[in-house]
Amino acid sequence: MDNKNISRREALRAMMLAGAGLAAGSTLATSPLAAKSFLSQDWKPTEPAESDKVIHRDWPSLGSSISLLGMGCMRFPRKGGATGRNAPLDQEAVNTMIDYALQHGINYFDTAPAYGDSERATGEALSRHPRESYMIATKMSNFRNSDLGACKKMFSTSLKNLRTKYVDYFLLHSIDSVSDFRKRFVDNGLLPYLQGLRKKGTIRHLGFSFHGSNAALKELIEMPYNWEFVQIQMNYVDWKHMPLDDSDEPCDSETLYRMLEAKHIPVVIMEPIRGGALANVSKGLENKLAERFPMLSPAGVALTFAASFPGVMCTLSGMSNMKQLTENVYTFSHFQPFGPKDNDYLMEMAKLYNSNPHIPCTGCRYCMPCPRKVDIPGVFAVYNGASDALMLPDPSNKKDRQFKAKRKVFLKRYATLAEGTDASACVQCRACLSKCPQKIRIPAQMEMIQKLVKDLG
Numbered sequence: 001m002d003n004k005n006i007s008r009r010e011a012l013r014a015m016m017l018a019g020a021g022l023a024a025g026s027t028l029a030t031s032p033l034a035a036k037s038f039l040s041q042d043w044k045p046t047e048p049a050e051s052d053k054v055i056h057r058d059w060p061s062l063g064s065s066i067s068l069l070g071m072g073c074m075r076f077p078r079k080g081g082a083t084g085r086n087a088p089l090d091q092e093a094v095n096t097m098i099d100y101a102l103q104h105g106i107n108y109f110d111t112a113p114a115y116g117d118s119e120r121a122t123g124e125a126l127s128r129h130p131r132e133s134y135m136i137a138t139k140m141s142n143f144r145n146s147d148l149g150a151c152k153k154m155f156s157t158s159l160k161n162l163r164t165k166y167v168d169y170f171l172l173h174s175i176d177s178v179s180d181f182r183k184r185f186v187d188n189g190l191l192p193y194l195q196g197l198r199k200k201g202t203i204r205h206l207g208f209s210f211h212g213s214n215a216a217l218k219e220l221i222e223m224p225y226n227w228e229f230v231q232i233q234m235n236y237v238d239w240k241h242m243p244l245d246d247s248d249e250p251c252d253s254e255t256l257y258r259m260l261e262a263k264h265i266p267v268v269i270m271e272p273i274r275g276g277a278l279a280n281v282s283k284g285l286e287n288k289l290a291e292r293f294p295m296l297s298p299a300g301v302a303l304t305f306a307a308s309f310p311g312v313m314c315t316l317s318g319m320s321n322m323k324q325l326t327e328n329v330y331t332f333s334h335f336q337p338f339g340p341k342d343n344d345y346l347m348e349m350a351k352l353y354n355s356n357p358h359i360p361c362t363g364c365r366y367c368m369p370c371p372r373k374v375d376i377p378g379v380f381a382v383y384n385g386a387s388d389a390l391m392l393p394d395p396s397n398k399k400d401r402q403f404k405a406k407r408k409v410f411l412k413r414y415a416t417l418a419e420g421t422d423a424s425a426c427v428q429c430r431a432c433l434s435k436c437p438q439k440i441r442i443p444a445q446m447e448m449i450q451k452l453v454k455d456l457g
């Protein structure tokens, strides 16, 4: 956070903490005088105290006490600040982040073979600590090859990379339909193999991550596989309706969560900040959030919404730097669950968010690499970013007084994409289509954005 540019929300937060004396044990201001110093350059608004620990919940069915904030290990920093999936991870920075996370009570670390070099980097960082001080969640990312032999090899490589003899939480990765589940996990004989590993203790708990319709989840959790936990996408924007671009089947976080809660299956939350989108909302929405939740950043609001539901075992946040980590630790070490009125308010905020067009890309990069080098998440980030900034031009409404300004801003942002990686490079080959867990019709969206750019002249 830029201390030179303290926002009203942060000022309010300091005043409230000071006035209410809520900051005991933290580095935050505790008196009106101290609140003044909050506005000084030295004050770090989201820096937790060394002694601050994130909240845990006990799960008797799993025999574990799990931090309500989990570290998603998919977006670790890369050397030199590079963003490409193949750019090497910055191991030193990963070690620093994991050390800090453990020190502040985070004990759940979520990775996958599909996250590039993440398992190896996570294993290297975690193995410097006692094995019983952390829990590893990893996955069977058998998207390209679901042959039993290849799956067994993937699992043993995971153990090796993670420098462990057992996995605490093992997930069948990103199931999107019952047929997908049968094809990748049942018909190939994989599930009995994994259940055997669970019996031996090599896998402590078995579950799956899910990106599909309400009906598909219902069918999956009725099956006799003793699912011990399930990971779903949940945030306040997707609570009432989660857009699945390629399907008309109903899907919403609320129904998914309620079904799991009713069956007493602990729920792990992914995308609580929608791939970072809910951390960078429009100024108008940010102000509205600050009116009701002055002590939380937009990301803090999104995380608190998801974590407040009692059936939630862990809320994953894919953190890329210390700023995000310290802010999240602050949120979860000062955790105050939201009530029904807060949630009602957030449903109104979701309507506000959805009043601007968005492509529901979470930046997961599963669709990459594109054979024609299109920077798919980058193109969508430019589009969504312009929309959030209320700077998305509409060529059919050139009478809009702001049209020229919007056009200029949008095209300037669009020009930041590396040469040859914008939507015009898309040849509609559809190679990306089946890889997107958000079911975005990527080729169609590329066509739409390319047309927009063309119409803007």
Ligand code: SF4
Residues within 6 Å of the ligand: 370, 371, 372, 373, 374, 376, 425, 426, 427, 428, 429, 430, 431, 432, 433, 442, 443, 446
């Ligand atoms: S459809 Fe377009 S974006 Fe998708 S893989 Fe093909 S060229 Fe790349």
Ligand code: SF4
Residues within 6 Å of the ligand: 360, 361, 362, 363, 364, 365, 366, 367, 368, 376, 377, 380, 435, 436, 437, 438, 439, 440, 442
């Ligand atoms: S388009 Fe889909 S697969 Fe690609 S980064 Fe976005 S959400 Fe992930």
